[in-house]
Amino acid sequence: MLEISDVRAGYGAINVLWDVSMQIPEGQLTTIIGPNGAGKTTLLRAIMGLIPLSQGSIRFDGQPVEKTPTWEMLGRGLAMIPEGRMIFKDMSVEENLMLGAFPKAHRAGAQANCERAFEMFPRLKERRRQMAGTLSGGEAQMLAMGRGLMSDPKVLLIDEPSLGLAPVIVNELFDTLQRLKSEGRTIVLVEQNTHKAVAVADHVHLMRGGKVVLSQAARDVDVAELQQRYFAH
Ligand SMILES: Nc1ncnc2c1ncn2[C@@H]1O[C@H](COP(=O)(O)OP(=O)(O)OP(=O)(O)O)[C@@H](O)[C@H]1O
Ligand SMILES: [Mg+2]
Known part of the structure:
Protein backbone atom coordinates (compact mmCIF):
# COMPACT_ATOMS: atom_id res chain seq x y z
CA MET A 1 0.00 0.00 0.00
CA LEU A 78 -1.68 8.81 6.98
CA ALA A 79 -0.74 10.08 10.41
CA MET A 80 2.58 10.37 12.21
CA ILE A 81 3.27 10.15 15.92
CA PRO A 82 6.59 11.99 16.08
CA GLU A 83 9.73 11.30 18.03
CA GLY A 84 9.63 13.15 21.36
CA ARG A 85 5.80 13.17 21.34
CA MET A 86 5.41 16.88 20.53
CA ILE A 87 2.40 17.48 22.72
CA PHE A 88 1.35 20.98 23.72
CA LYS A 89 2.19 21.35 27.39
CA ASP A 90 -0.05 24.35 28.11
CA MET A 91 -3.13 22.73 26.66
CA SER A 92 -5.28 20.11 28.34
CA VAL A 93 -5.29 16.44 27.41
CA GLU A 94 -8.63 16.85 25.66
CA GLU A 95 -7.49 19.93 23.70
CA ASN A 96 -4.36 18.08 22.54
CA LEU A 97 -6.52 15.20 21.34
CA MET A 98 -8.82 17.56 19.45
CA LEU A 99 -5.83 18.93 17.52
CA GLY A 100 -5.46 15.48 15.94
CA ALA A 101 -8.86 16.05 14.35
CA PHE A 102 -8.00 19.52 13.06
CA PRO A 103 -8.47 18.84 9.31
CA LYS A 104 -12.04 19.72 8.41
CA ALA A 105 -12.88 16.26 7.10
CA HIS A 106 -12.26 14.75 10.53
CA ARG A 107 -14.03 17.26 12.75
CA ALA A 108 -17.40 15.54 12.52
CA GLY A 109 -15.98 12.30 13.92
CA ALA A 110 -13.89 14.05 16.56
CA GLN A 111 -16.15 13.32 19.53
CA ALA A 112 -16.46 9.63 18.71
CA ASN A 113 -12.74 9.30 18.06
CA CYS A 114 -12.02 11.08 21.32
CA GLU A 115 -14.20 8.58 23.19
CA ARG A 116 -12.38 5.75 21.43
CA ALA A 117 -9.03 7.20 22.55
CA PHE A 118 -10.33 7.39 26.13
CA GLU A 119 -11.53 3.81 25.92
CA MET A 120 -8.10 2.70 24.69
CA PHE A 121 -6.27 4.82 27.26
CA PRO A 122 -8.52 5.13 30.35
CA ARG A 123 -5.84 7.10 32.19
CA LEU A 124 -6.22 9.90 29.67
CA LYS A 125 -9.92 10.07 30.41
CA GLU A 126 -9.29 10.54 34.13
CA ARG A 127 -6.90 13.35 33.21
CA ARG A 128 -8.85 14.92 30.38
CA ARG A 129 -8.79 18.41 31.90
CA GLN A 130 -5.22 18.21 33.18
CA MET A 131 -2.51 20.27 31.43
CA ALA A 132 -0.51 17.98 29.15
CA GLY A 133 2.77 19.34 30.55
CA THR A 134 2.02 17.68 33.90
CA LEU A 135 1.59 14.15 32.48
CA SER A 136 4.12 11.41 33.17
CA GLY A 137 6.25 10.17 30.27
CA GLY A 138 4.02 7.14 29.74
CA GLU A 139 0.84 9.22 29.82
CA ALA A 140 2.38 11.72 27.38
CA GLN A 141 3.11 8.87 24.95
CA MET A 142 -0.49 7.65 25.31
CA LEU A 143 -1.66 11.17 24.52
CA ALA A 144 0.56 11.33 21.43
CA MET A 145 -0.84 7.98 20.29
CA GLY A 146 -4.40 9.03 21.02
CA ARG A 147 -3.93 12.24 19.06
CA GLY A 148 -2.45 10.31 16.13
CA LEU A 149 -5.56 8.13 16.09
CA MET A 150 -8.00 11.06 16.08
CA SER A 151 -8.09 11.18 12.28
CA ASP A 152 -8.76 7.41 12.22
N1 LIG B 1 16.94 19.03 10.66
C1 LIG B 1 18.12 18.48 10.31
N2 LIG B 1 19.07 19.19 9.68
C2 LIG B 1 20.25 18.64 9.31
N3 LIG B 1 20.57 17.35 9.53
C3 LIG B 1 19.68 16.59 10.17
C4 LIG B 1 18.40 17.11 10.60
N4 LIG B 1 17.72 16.11 11.20
C5 LIG B 1 18.54 15.04 11.16
N5 LIG B 1 19.70 15.30 10.54
C6 LIG B 1 20.81 14.36 10.30
O1 LIG B 1 20.34 13.29 9.52
C7 LIG B 1 20.94 12.06 9.94
C8 LIG B 1 19.85 11.05 10.21
O2 LIG B 1 19.05 11.51 11.31
P1 LIG B 1 17.72 10.80 11.75
O3 LIG B 1 17.09 11.68 12.77
O4 LIG B 1 16.92 10.44 10.57
O5 LIG B 1 18.29 9.47 12.42
P2 LIG B 1 17.52 8.34 13.25
O6 LIG B 1 17.82 7.04 12.60
O7 LIG B 1 16.11 8.71 13.43
O8 LIG B 1 18.32 8.39 14.63
P3 LIG B 1 17.77 8.25 16.15
O9 LIG B 1 17.68 6.77 16.39
O10 LIG B 1 18.86 8.86 16.96
O11 LIG B 1 16.48 8.96 16.26
C9 LIG B 1 21.81 12.39 11.13
O12 LIG B 1 23.14 12.45 10.71
C10 LIG B 1 21.30 13.75 11.58
O13 LIG B 1 22.33 14.51 12.14
MG1 LIG C 1 14.97 9.24 15.04
Missing part, protein backbone atom coordinates in the same frame (compact mmCIF):
# COMPACT_ATOMS: atom_id res chain seq x y z
CA LEU A 2 2.97 2.31 0.67
CA GLU A 3 5.68 1.94 -1.89
CA ILE A 4 9.00 3.66 -1.34
CA SER A 5 11.25 3.49 -4.39
CA ASP A 6 14.83 4.59 -4.70
CA VAL A 7 14.41 7.59 -2.41
CA ARG A 8 17.10 10.15 -1.78
CA ALA A 9 16.38 12.96 0.66
CA GLY A 10 18.09 15.03 3.29
CA TYR A 11 18.42 18.50 4.70
CA GLY A 12 19.59 21.16 2.30
CA ALA A 13 22.97 20.21 0.92
CA ILE A 14 23.30 17.24 3.28
CA ASN A 15 21.90 14.03 1.83
CA VAL A 16 20.77 11.46 4.42
CA LEU A 17 18.76 8.77 2.61
CA TRP A 18 20.58 6.89 -0.12
CA ASP A 19 18.35 5.04 -2.60
CA VAL A 20 15.95 3.72 0.01
CA SER A 21 13.34 1.26 -1.25
CA MET A 22 10.72 -0.42 0.93
CA GLN A 23 7.25 -1.92 0.62
CA ILE A 24 4.80 -1.33 3.47
CA PRO A 25 1.99 -3.90 3.12
CA GLU A 26 -1.55 -3.11 4.17
CA GLY A 27 -2.79 -4.27 7.57
CA GLN A 28 0.63 -5.36 8.74
CA LEU A 29 3.22 -4.01 11.11
CA THR A 30 6.54 -3.05 9.58
CA THR A 31 9.35 -2.08 11.88
CA ILE A 32 12.37 0.01 10.95
CA ILE A 33 15.30 -0.47 13.28
CA GLY A 34 18.88 0.74 13.23
CA PRO A 35 21.43 2.71 15.22
CA ASN A 36 21.22 6.44 16.04
CA GLY A 37 21.58 8.65 13.00
CA ALA A 38 20.68 5.85 10.55
CA GLY A 39 18.00 8.01 8.90
CA LYS A 40 14.88 6.38 10.36
CA THR A 41 13.19 9.62 11.39
CA THR A 42 14.27 11.21 8.13
CA LEU A 43 12.50 8.45 6.20
CA LEU A 44 9.26 9.02 8.14
CA ARG A 45 9.56 12.76 7.45
CA ALA A 46 10.01 12.06 3.76
CA ILE A 47 6.87 9.87 3.75
CA MET A 48 4.86 12.64 5.42
CA GLY A 49 6.17 15.21 2.95
CA LEU A 50 8.01 17.19 5.62
CA ILE A 51 11.18 17.09 3.55
CA PRO A 52 11.41 16.98 -0.25
CA LEU A 53 12.78 14.03 -2.22
CA SER A 54 15.76 14.69 -4.46
CA GLN A 55 15.27 11.33 -6.18
CA GLY A 56 12.80 8.45 -6.25
CA SER A 57 9.13 8.27 -5.37
CA ILE A 58 6.71 7.37 -2.59
CA ARG A 59 3.31 6.04 -3.58
CA PHE A 60 0.31 5.47 -1.35
CA ASP A 61 -2.49 3.34 -2.80
CA GLY A 62 -0.82 3.75 -6.17
CA GLN A 63 -0.81 7.56 -6.04
CA PRO A 64 2.38 9.58 -5.57
CA VAL A 65 2.52 11.48 -2.28
CA GLU A 66 5.48 13.74 -3.07
CA LYS A 67 3.26 16.55 -4.24
CA THR A 68 0.81 16.29 -1.37
CA PRO A 69 1.41 18.90 1.33
CA THR A 70 1.82 17.47 4.82
CA TRP A 71 -1.46 18.94 6.09
CA GLU A 72 -3.34 17.00 3.42
CA MET A 73 -1.71 13.70 4.36
CA LEU A 74 -4.12 13.20 7.26
CA GLY A 75 -6.97 13.47 4.78
CA ARG A 76 -5.34 10.76 2.69
CA GLY A 77 -5.22 8.45 5.69
CA PRO A 153 -5.75 6.87 9.92
CA LYS A 154 -5.23 3.84 7.70
CA VAL A 155 -1.48 4.13 8.13
CA LEU A 156 0.17 5.11 11.37
CA LEU A 157 3.86 6.06 11.43
CA ILE A 158 5.22 5.86 14.99
CA ASP A 159 8.69 7.11 15.84
CA GLU A 160 10.38 5.59 18.90
CA PRO A 161 7.36 5.45 21.20
CA SER A 162 9.15 3.52 23.97
CA LEU A 163 11.96 6.05 24.41
CA GLY A 164 12.53 6.91 28.07
CA LEU A 165 9.64 4.82 29.41
CA ALA A 166 9.79 2.36 32.31
CA PRO A 167 9.72 -1.34 31.33
CA VAL A 168 6.16 -1.91 32.58
CA ILE A 169 4.90 1.06 30.53
CA VAL A 170 6.83 -0.19 27.50
CA ASN A 171 4.96 -3.49 27.82
CA GLU A 172 1.64 -1.65 27.89
CA LEU A 173 2.68 0.31 24.84
CA PHE A 174 3.46 -2.85 22.88
CA ASP A 175 0.10 -4.31 23.94
CA THR A 176 -1.50 -1.21 22.42
CA LEU A 177 0.46 -1.66 19.19
CA GLN A 178 -0.69 -5.27 19.04
CA ARG A 179 -4.27 -4.09 19.46
CA LEU A 180 -3.96 -1.45 16.72
CA LYS A 181 -2.57 -4.11 14.45
CA SER A 182 -5.47 -6.45 15.20
CA GLU A 183 -7.84 -3.58 14.28
CA GLY A 184 -6.36 -3.86 10.80
CA ARG A 185 -4.32 -0.69 10.77
CA THR A 186 -1.12 -0.49 8.80
CA ILE A 187 1.70 0.43 11.14
CA VAL A 188 5.25 1.60 10.53
CA LEU A 189 7.14 1.44 13.80
CA VAL A 190 10.59 2.94 14.29
CA GLU A 191 12.14 1.48 17.43
CA GLN A 192 15.39 1.18 19.36
CA ASN A 193 13.91 -1.67 21.38
CA THR A 194 14.83 -4.25 18.75
CA HIS A 195 13.62 -7.31 20.66
CA LYS A 196 10.13 -5.99 21.26
CA ALA A 197 9.80 -4.40 17.85
CA VAL A 198 10.71 -7.62 16.03
CA ALA A 199 8.37 -9.61 18.28
CA VAL A 200 5.33 -7.52 17.31
CA ALA A 201 6.31 -6.99 13.64
CA ASP A 202 5.52 -8.82 10.41
CA HIS A 203 8.41 -7.24 8.49
CA VAL A 204 11.74 -5.86 9.61
CA HIS A 205 13.98 -3.37 7.82
CA LEU A 206 17.34 -2.44 9.22
CA MET A 207 18.81 0.93 8.29
CA ARG A 208 22.34 2.10 8.65
CA GLY A 209 24.09 5.14 7.22
CA GLY A 210 20.95 6.19 5.34
CA LYS A 211 20.60 2.83 3.57
CA VAL A 212 18.43 -0.22 4.06
CA VAL A 213 20.95 -2.95 4.81
CA LEU A 214 18.57 -5.79 5.64
CA SER A 215 14.91 -6.57 4.90
CA GLN A 216 13.37 -9.74 6.30
CA ALA A 217 10.14 -11.31 7.46
CA ALA A 218 10.05 -10.84 11.23
CA ARG A 219 9.78 -14.59 11.86
CA ASP A 220 13.12 -15.12 10.05
CA VAL A 221 14.99 -12.50 12.07
CA ASP A 222 17.59 -13.66 14.57
CA VAL A 223 17.71 -10.65 16.89
CA ALA A 224 20.88 -11.73 18.71
CA GLU A 225 22.75 -12.11 15.44
CA LEU A 226 21.37 -8.84 14.13
CA GLN A 227 22.58 -6.95 17.18
CA GLN A 228 25.96 -8.61 17.01
CA ARG A 229 26.36 -7.65 13.36
CA TYR A 230 24.89 -4.17 13.22
CA PHE A 231 24.68 -2.65 16.67
CA ALA A 232 27.92 -3.82 18.33
CA HIS A 233 30.88 -1.59 17.54
Whole structure:
Protein backbone atom coordinates (compact mmCIF):
# COMPACT_ATOMS: atom_id res chain seq x y z
CA MET A 1 0.00 0.00 0.00
CA LEU A 2 2.97 2.31 0.67
CA GLU A 3 5.68 1.94 -1.89
CA ILE A 4 9.00 3.66 -1.34
CA SER A 5 11.25 3.49 -4.39
CA ASP A 6 14.83 4.59 -4.70
CA VAL A 7 14.41 7.59 -2.41
CA ARG A 8 17.10 10.15 -1.78
CA ALA A 9 16.38 12.96 0.66
CA GLY A 10 18.09 15.03 3.29
CA TYR A 11 18.42 18.50 4.70
CA GLY A 12 19.59 21.16 2.30
CA ALA A 13 22.97 20.21 0.92
CA ILE A 14 23.30 17.24 3.28
CA ASN A 15 21.90 14.03 1.83
CA VAL A 16 20.77 11.46 4.42
CA LEU A 17 18.76 8.77 2.61
CA TRP A 18 20.58 6.89 -0.12
CA ASP A 19 18.35 5.04 -2.60
CA VAL A 20 15.95 3.72 0.01
CA SER A 21 13.34 1.26 -1.25
CA MET A 22 10.72 -0.42 0.93
CA GLN A 23 7.25 -1.92 0.62
CA ILE A 24 4.80 -1.33 3.47
CA PRO A 25 1.99 -3.90 3.12
CA GLU A 26 -1.55 -3.11 4.17
CA GLY A 27 -2.79 -4.27 7.57
CA GLN A 28 0.63 -5.36 8.74
CA LEU A 29 3.22 -4.01 11.11
CA THR A 30 6.54 -3.05 9.58
CA THR A 31 9.35 -2.08 11.88
CA ILE A 32 12.37 0.01 10.95
CA ILE A 33 15.30 -0.47 13.28
CA GLY A 34 18.88 0.74 13.23
CA PRO A 35 21.43 2.71 15.22
CA ASN A 36 21.22 6.44 16.04
CA GLY A 37 21.58 8.65 13.00
CA ALA A 38 20.68 5.85 10.55
CA GLY A 39 18.00 8.01 8.90
CA LYS A 40 14.88 6.38 10.36
CA THR A 41 13.19 9.62 11.39
CA THR A 42 14.27 11.21 8.13
CA LEU A 43 12.50 8.45 6.20
CA LEU A 44 9.26 9.02 8.14
CA ARG A 45 9.56 12.76 7.45
CA ALA A 46 10.01 12.06 3.76
CA ILE A 47 6.87 9.87 3.75
CA MET A 48 4.86 12.64 5.42
CA GLY A 49 6.17 15.21 2.95
CA LEU A 50 8.01 17.19 5.62
CA ILE A 51 11.18 17.09 3.55
CA PRO A 52 11.41 16.98 -0.25
CA LEU A 53 12.78 14.03 -2.22
CA SER A 54 15.76 14.69 -4.46
CA GLN A 55 15.27 11.33 -6.18
CA GLY A 56 12.80 8.45 -6.25
CA SER A 57 9.13 8.27 -5.37
CA ILE A 58 6.71 7.37 -2.59
CA ARG A 59 3.31 6.04 -3.58
CA PHE A 60 0.31 5.47 -1.35
CA ASP A 61 -2.49 3.34 -2.80
CA GLY A 62 -0.82 3.75 -6.17
CA GLN A 63 -0.81 7.56 -6.04
CA PRO A 64 2.38 9.58 -5.57
CA VAL A 65 2.52 11.48 -2.28
CA GLU A 66 5.48 13.74 -3.07
CA LYS A 67 3.26 16.55 -4.24
CA THR A 68 0.81 16.29 -1.37
CA PRO A 69 1.41 18.90 1.33
CA THR A 70 1.82 17.47 4.82
CA TRP A 71 -1.46 18.94 6.09
CA GLU A 72 -3.34 17.00 3.42
CA MET A 73 -1.71 13.70 4.36
CA LEU A 74 -4.12 13.20 7.26
CA GLY A 75 -6.97 13.47 4.78
CA ARG A 76 -5.34 10.76 2.69
CA GLY A 77 -5.22 8.45 5.69
CA LEU A 78 -1.68 8.81 6.98
CA ALA A 79 -0.74 10.08 10.41
CA MET A 80 2.58 10.37 12.21
CA ILE A 81 3.27 10.15 15.92
CA PRO A 82 6.59 11.99 16.08
CA GLU A 83 9.73 11.30 18.03
CA GLY A 84 9.63 13.15 21.36
CA ARG A 85 5.80 13.17 21.34
CA MET A 86 5.41 16.88 20.53
CA ILE A 87 2.40 17.48 22.72
CA PHE A 88 1.35 20.98 23.72
CA LYS A 89 2.19 21.35 27.39
CA ASP A 90 -0.05 24.35 28.11
CA MET A 91 -3.13 22.73 26.66
CA SER A 92 -5.28 20.11 28.34
CA VAL A 93 -5.29 16.44 27.41
CA GLU A 94 -8.63 16.85 25.66
CA GLU A 95 -7.49 19.93 23.70
CA ASN A 96 -4.36 18.08 22.54
CA LEU A 97 -6.52 15.20 21.34
CA MET A 98 -8.82 17.56 19.45
CA LEU A 99 -5.83 18.93 17.52
CA GLY A 100 -5.46 15.48 15.94
CA ALA A 101 -8.86 16.05 14.35
CA PHE A 102 -8.00 19.52 13.06
CA PRO A 103 -8.47 18.84 9.31
CA LYS A 104 -12.04 19.72 8.41
CA ALA A 105 -12.88 16.26 7.10
CA HIS A 106 -12.26 14.75 10.53
CA ARG A 107 -14.03 17.26 12.75
CA ALA A 108 -17.40 15.54 12.52
CA GLY A 109 -15.98 12.30 13.92
CA ALA A 110 -13.89 14.05 16.56
CA GLN A 111 -16.15 13.32 19.53
CA ALA A 112 -16.46 9.63 18.71
CA ASN A 113 -12.74 9.30 18.06
CA CYS A 114 -12.02 11.08 21.32
CA GLU A 115 -14.20 8.58 23.19
CA ARG A 116 -12.38 5.75 21.43
CA ALA A 117 -9.03 7.20 22.55
CA PHE A 118 -10.33 7.39 26.13
CA GLU A 119 -11.53 3.81 25.92
CA MET A 120 -8.10 2.70 24.69
CA PHE A 121 -6.27 4.82 27.26
CA PRO A 122 -8.52 5.13 30.35
CA ARG A 123 -5.84 7.10 32.19
CA LEU A 124 -6.22 9.90 29.67
CA LYS A 125 -9.92 10.07 30.41
CA GLU A 126 -9.29 10.54 34.13
CA ARG A 127 -6.90 13.35 33.21
CA ARG A 128 -8.85 14.92 30.38
CA ARG A 129 -8.79 18.41 31.90
CA GLN A 130 -5.22 18.21 33.18
CA MET A 131 -2.51 20.27 31.43
CA ALA A 132 -0.51 17.98 29.15
CA GLY A 133 2.77 19.34 30.55
CA THR A 134 2.02 17.68 33.90
CA LEU A 135 1.59 14.15 32.48
CA SER A 136 4.12 11.41 33.17
CA GLY A 137 6.25 10.17 30.27
CA GLY A 138 4.02 7.14 29.74
CA GLU A 139 0.84 9.22 29.82
CA ALA A 140 2.38 11.72 27.38
CA GLN A 141 3.11 8.87 24.95
CA MET A 142 -0.49 7.65 25.31
CA LEU A 143 -1.66 11.17 24.52
CA ALA A 144 0.56 11.33 21.43
CA MET A 145 -0.84 7.98 20.29
CA GLY A 146 -4.40 9.03 21.02
CA ARG A 147 -3.93 12.24 19.06
CA GLY A 148 -2.45 10.31 16.13
CA LEU A 149 -5.56 8.13 16.09
CA MET A 150 -8.00 11.06 16.08
CA SER A 151 -8.09 11.18 12.28
CA ASP A 152 -8.76 7.41 12.22
CA PRO A 153 -5.75 6.87 9.92
CA LYS A 154 -5.23 3.84 7.70
CA VAL A 155 -1.48 4.13 8.13
CA LEU A 156 0.17 5.11 11.37
CA LEU A 157 3.86 6.06 11.43
CA ILE A 158 5.22 5.86 14.99
CA ASP A 159 8.69 7.11 15.84
CA GLU A 160 10.38 5.59 18.90
CA PRO A 161 7.36 5.45 21.20
CA SER A 162 9.15 3.52 23.97
CA LEU A 163 11.96 6.05 24.41
CA GLY A 164 12.53 6.91 28.07
CA LEU A 165 9.64 4.82 29.41
CA ALA A 166 9.79 2.36 32.31
CA PRO A 167 9.72 -1.34 31.33
CA VAL A 168 6.16 -1.91 32.58
CA ILE A 169 4.90 1.06 30.53
CA VAL A 170 6.83 -0.19 27.50
CA ASN A 171 4.96 -3.49 27.82
CA GLU A 172 1.64 -1.65 27.89
CA LEU A 173 2.68 0.31 24.84
CA PHE A 174 3.46 -2.85 22.88
CA ASP A 175 0.10 -4.31 23.94
CA THR A 176 -1.50 -1.21 22.42
CA LEU A 177 0.46 -1.66 19.19
CA GLN A 178 -0.69 -5.27 19.04
CA ARG A 179 -4.27 -4.09 19.46
CA LEU A 180 -3.96 -1.45 16.72
CA LYS A 181 -2.57 -4.11 14.45
CA SER A 182 -5.47 -6.45 15.20
CA GLU A 183 -7.84 -3.58 14.28
CA GLY A 184 -6.36 -3.86 10.80
CA ARG A 185 -4.32 -0.69 10.77
CA THR A 186 -1.12 -0.49 8.80
CA ILE A 187 1.70 0.43 11.14
CA VAL A 188 5.25 1.60 10.53
CA LEU A 189 7.14 1.44 13.80
CA VAL A 190 10.59 2.94 14.29
CA GLU A 191 12.14 1.48 17.43
CA GLN A 192 15.39 1.18 19.36
CA ASN A 193 13.91 -1.67 21.38
CA THR A 194 14.83 -4.25 18.75
CA HIS A 195 13.62 -7.31 20.66
CA LYS A 196 10.13 -5.99 21.26
CA ALA A 197 9.80 -4.40 17.85
CA VAL A 198 10.71 -7.62 16.03
CA ALA A 199 8.37 -9.61 18.28
CA VAL A 200 5.33 -7.52 17.31
CA ALA A 201 6.31 -6.99 13.64
CA ASP A 202 5.52 -8.82 10.41
CA HIS A 203 8.41 -7.24 8.49
CA VAL A 204 11.74 -5.86 9.61
CA HIS A 205 13.98 -3.37 7.82
CA LEU A 206 17.34 -2.44 9.22
CA MET A 207 18.81 0.93 8.29
CA ARG A 208 22.34 2.10 8.65
CA GLY A 209 24.09 5.14 7.22
CA GLY A 210 20.95 6.19 5.34
CA LYS A 211 20.60 2.83 3.57
CA VAL A 212 18.43 -0.22 4.06
CA VAL A 213 20.95 -2.95 4.81
CA LEU A 214 18.57 -5.79 5.64
CA SER A 215 14.91 -6.57 4.90
CA GLN A 216 13.37 -9.74 6.30
CA ALA A 217 10.14 -11.31 7.46
CA ALA A 218 10.05 -10.84 11.23
CA ARG A 219 9.78 -14.59 11.86
CA ASP A 220 13.12 -15.12 10.05
CA VAL A 221 14.99 -12.50 12.07
CA ASP A 222 17.59 -13.66 14.57
CA VAL A 223 17.71 -10.65 16.89
CA ALA A 224 20.88 -11.73 18.71
CA GLU A 225 22.75 -12.11 15.44
CA LEU A 226 21.37 -8.84 14.13
CA GLN A 227 22.58 -6.95 17.18
CA GLN A 228 25.96 -8.61 17.01
CA ARG A 229 26.36 -7.65 13.36
CA TYR A 230 24.89 -4.17 13.22
CA PHE A 231 24.68 -2.65 16.67
CA ALA A 232 27.92 -3.82 18.33
CA HIS A 233 30.88 -1.59 17.54
N1 LIG B 1 16.94 19.03 10.66
C1 LIG B 1 18.12 18.48 10.31
N2 LIG B 1 19.07 19.19 9.68
C2 LIG B 1 20.25 18.64 9.31
N3 LIG B 1 20.57 17.35 9.53
C3 LIG B 1 19.68 16.59 10.17
C4 LIG B 1 18.40 17.11 10.60
N4 LIG B 1 17.72 16.11 11.20
C5 LIG B 1 18.54 15.04 11.16
N5 LIG B 1 19.70 15.30 10.54
C6 LIG B 1 20.81 14.36 10.30
O1 LIG B 1 20.34 13.29 9.52
C7 LIG B 1 20.94 12.06 9.94
C8 LIG B 1 19.85 11.05 10.21
O2 LIG B 1 19.05 11.51 11.31
P1 LIG B 1 17.72 10.80 11.75
O3 LIG B 1 17.09 11.68 12.77
O4 LIG B 1 16.92 10.44 10.57
O5 LIG B 1 18.29 9.47 12.42
P2 LIG B 1 17.52 8.34 13.25
O6 LIG B 1 17.82 7.04 12.60
O7 LIG B 1 16.11 8.71 13.43
O8 LIG B 1 18.32 8.39 14.63
P3 LIG B 1 17.77 8.25 16.15
O9 LIG B 1 17.68 6.77 16.39
O10 LIG B 1 18.86 8.86 16.96
O11 LIG B 1 16.48 8.96 16.26
C9 LIG B 1 21.81 12.39 11.13
O12 LIG B 1 23.14 12.45 10.71
C10 LIG B 1 21.30 13.75 11.58
O13 LIG B 1 22.33 14.51 12.14
MG1 LIG C 1 14.97 9.24 15.04
